Amino acid sequence: MAYLEKISFTKYKINVTDGCLVRTPALRNQFVDDLPQIVWADNTPWREANLWALSQREKGVDPKTILSSLTHLHAYAKWLEAEDIRWWHFPARESERCLTQYRGYLICVRDKGELAPSTTTQRMGATIRFYRWLEASKLLSTDWPMWAEKQVGIKLLDQFGFARTIVVNSTNLSIPNRKAPTDKLEDGLTPLSRDSSHRIINFASQNASYELYLMLKLGFGTGMRVGTICDLRMATIHRAIPDPQFLGFYRIAVGPGAYPAVHTKFGVTGQIWISESNLNILKEYIFSTRRLIRQSKARSEDRDAIFLTRDGKLFGEGDGNASRGISVQLSRLKKRGIVNGIPDFHYFKFHQTRCTFATELARSILAHGTVSMAVQIVKQALLHKSEKTTLTYIRFVEKSAAMSKMADEFTREFLGIAGAENQNA
Incomplete structure (x- = not known):
């Protein structure tokens, strides 16, 4: 089964001198430490995925973000081996394409409760980003399109409460992170x-x-x-x-x-x-x-x-x-x-x-101040980037207090009714 490892990588310049291939260490940023790499079960590297990791590192992407993306791609590699499917398999029939089948697999394990909805979304998203890079780098060219492009509008609120909408590119393979409404933070x-x-x-x-x-x-x-x-x-x-x-x-x-x-x-x-x-x-x-x-x-x-x-x-x-x-x-x-x-x-x-x-x-x-004061203090204490995250805690506390009061009142009224019925009986 495919596995994920980290290596220390030294970049070289390759030149041809007098008909011989000469490798010389690069002068700048020649050493990359803890570079994540994916290796197939037969101990051969997944060169395209590993090159993607290196390109992300050279762009200055956070190493932990790169590791997260390669971890999701590693899960995809293990699925490919288990299903005996090539990562470049894009036939004319859409249902038989590797990415379409993988999307169906992720939705299935999510619905069974074996994978969190957020993880499912991130795993598919990382895989799509990898294939976008393959296409842009001319490392993969298919006879049939890998997916259908679509544009999605995302509504954002600024710190003053004004709304604006940005348009982003998406695909028909993306998996929305739709959660049932809960009291979770x-x-x-x-x-x-x-x-x-x-x-x-x-x-x-x-x-x-x-x-x-x-x-x-x-x-x-x-x-x-x-x-x-x-x-x-x-x-x-x-x-x-x-x-x-x-x-x-x-x-x-x-x-x-x-x-x-x-x-x-x-x-x-x-x-x-x-x-x-x-x-x-x-x-x-x-x-x-x-x-x-x-x-x-x-x-x-x-x-x-x-x-x-x-x-x-x-x-x-x-x-x-x-x-x-x-x-x-x-x-x-x-x-x-x-x-x-x-x-x-x-x-x-x-x-x-x-x-x-x-x-x-x-x-x-909230017991001694206003909601605005609570938002500012909690945001500062938790180092939240957005007040939206902080508000989830404030609403949770307000809802908990309201539900507790309602439960007490319901219990008293219900027990009162029940007591009266028992006395009449």
Whole structure:
């Protein structure tokens, strides 16, 4: 079966001198590290896909974006091998074309619940982008069209509430990400109650590694994503400044514009609120014997990272995804929690710590301030790019409060009616 790997690639210039082929290293940007590559089951490279990855890297596309695209394309490669179909198979009959069959397969596994709707959309989208590049690069020329082009209008709202529509090109092969209306927030997750949060943290303090316990504590206490938590640096903590408005809280700078730079989604630079107690716990951990042993095993460029594995490596090193670096530990913790009769662990995901922090923060602000104030503060705390994302939390809290009140009133009225009927009986 096809597999995905990373290589260190050196670019060369190829010239013909005196009838001989001469390869000389390129003078600029000659070395590319951690370049994702797809290899077929017979150990031959998928040259076209790998060249696409290199071209994206040369254009300055984020390496994590390239890895994500190649991961989706890797899934396509495995499907091609399983179905024994060539990636250039575009016969006259549309239903027999490789992309048409693959689209049908993705919709089928999505409808069975084996693949999330968002993943289905992204997987097909990455595959189409690859074929667009093949066509533009003249690496693929078919007798029959690969798809039918269409234009789609997307309505956008600016920060002042004015609407504008942009027209983008699409294909009849794209799979819309249509979800049923739910109460879920970012990444399709729901927040936990305060009691559930406390149970998870308390259980982790006794049954998880100290690093995972600290990460969960920071997730619930600051709303930081796991990628940001895993990339925190010693100087980030030492340069924390007291917040002038919130007593007992400090601010730490994160993002590519911070010094030192700390990874954030979409490269947003901002400041995160952290309580004085959590800040002190991190300061103690930085100089603990446990961490110093890990630091001694780390490379010089990684020694300022707060969280390191037992081998002195960064969490997520080798796959570019910090959440994968702790997935094994979290999976073990969840199994132990379920065995010990804690139902909160059944569907728990790390990102729920962020959802929980945001809803609790929004609930506290709405109890003492306006909706506009809640939007601004929550947006700042979570480093959201758009107020649209922040509004989902505000609406969730408002809806939850309204539904709770309605449930209480319904229960009282219903029990009153039921009581009266029982007395009459």
